[in-house]
Amino acid sequence: MEAYLLLLMAGCKRFPMLDSVYSHGKYKATVMEATVRKEVREKEYNPYSETEDWCENQNMFRPTSGSFRLDSKEKKTTLLETEACKISTQLLEATAYLYDIRLCHTDISHVNYLLDDDSNVNSLLLPTSKSLQQPPERNHPLTLPQKQTTLIDLGLIHFGLHDADFQKSHTPYIANYEKFMTPELATELLKPEYNNTKFRSRTVQIPLRHDVRCLTLWQLGCIFYELLHGFAPWEEPNPDPDIGRLVDWTRGQDAAQQARRARKIRQRRRRIIREELPVSDELSQDCVDMLRVMFTKDPEERPKLQELLSMPWFGQTSYWEEWMAQERRRKAAG
Numbered sequence: 001m002e003a004y005l006l007l008l009m010a011g012c013k014r015f016p017m018l019d020s021v022y023s024h025g026k027y028k029a030t031v032m033e034a035t036v037r038k039e040v041r042e043k044e045y046n047p048y049s050e051t052e053d054w055c056e057n058q059n060m061f062r063p064t065s066g067s068f069r070l071d072s073k074e075k076k077t078t079l080l081e082t083e084a085c086k087i088s089t090q091l092l093e094a095t096a097y098l099y100d101i102r103l104c105h106t107d108i109s110h111v112n113y114l115l116d117d118d119s120n121v122n123s124l125l126l127p128t129s130k131s132l133q134q135p136p137e138r139n140h141p142l143t144l145p146q147k148q149t150t151l152i153d154l155g156l157i158h159f160g161l162h163d164a165d166f167q168k169s170h171t172p173y174i175a176n177y178e179k180f181m182t183p184e185l186a187t188e189l190l191k192p193e194y195n196n197t198k199f200r201s202r203t204v205q206i207p208l209r210h211d212v213r214c215l216t217l218w219q220l221g222c223i224f225y226e227l228l229h230g231f232a233p234w235e236e237p238n239p240d241p242d243i244g245r246l247v248d249w250t251r252g253q254d255a256a257q258q259a260r261r262a263r264k265i266r267q268r269r270r271r272i273i274r275e276e277l278p279v280s281d282e283l284s285q286d287c288v289d290m291l292r293v294m295f296t297k298d299p300e301e302r303p304k305l306q307e308l309l310s311m312p313w314f315g316q317t318s319y320w321e322e323w324m325a326q327e328r329r330r331k332a333a334g
Contacts, residue, residue: 014094107156221294
């Protein structure tokens with residue numbers, strides 16, 4: 001199925017190009033376009049070298065996903081807002097392309113999209129964070145990314161000819177995906193009947209109606225927020241070795257530690273329901289506006305995809321690319 005989907009995506013550079021599909025009995029393999037580091041692409045080819053020679057440094061062949069730009073242990077991001085803006089915009093473009101052919105991808109995470117290597121950047125000037133659309137000061141270095149984002153792992157796709165086809169009577173909940181918790185699901189899970197439920201890592205179908213397209217946009221908002229902050233929405237910003245990451249909440253060295261982690265999860269769910277989204281004061285106003293809108297509490301009032309695409313923050317990197325081109329022309333002429 002994924003191979004057929006990749007054929008449909010051949011016109012969009014946000015998805016890998018399909019090369020071929022191999023099958024042997026019950027085994028199948030899909031070969032697609034590779035994303036490798038610059039040193040691998042430029043490495044001199046030796047037809048007499050052994051495979052072991054090429055694989056000596058295995059990290060050279062490891063693709064760079066969004067998770068590589070996050071320090072989940074320290075709850076920090078290595079991205080500037082301009083870099084996060086470009087990645088977020090391209091993920092939204094991929095989602096829009098799927099929407100145009102009546103598809104919805106609900107398995108979005110930081111390991112399900114790839115970035116080209118980090119050396120592909122241009123250094124110029126850095127804008128102050130509060131005025132992304134103003135010309136940057138001359139004494140601030142800017143690293144503006146030229147990286148391209150590629151969405152992968154299209155195994156969990158929903159198709160519908162009509163809007164009703166995207167309406168589901170149950171909401172899937174996976175303990176490892178606590179970061180994508182919505183206010184409506186948090187409200188449901190705080191009910192007494194779920195207090196002692198041992199979710200572990202299995203998928204639980206919660207009787208809660210939802211639109212999978214709206215759920216996808218909420219997941220994207222969580223991805224964007226984490227790229228900008230280094231931790232999930234409403235998560236405590238300071239690292240705590242005893243509590244660990246959100247995905248660790250079902251595990252613990254003993255019952256007491258597991259209980260402490262579960263208590264933190266319930267506290268976060270209450271914050272999701274009751275508190276305003278905390279946003280870094282280092283972000284631009286356009287970015288703050290985007291986050292506030294995406295995390296609207298009432299699902300009926302959350303923006304649709306077309307509304308998000310029209311928000312000023314998305315696509316701002318095109319402004320900086322144009323500004324950089326003008327700077328180069330000015331320097332060449334002067």
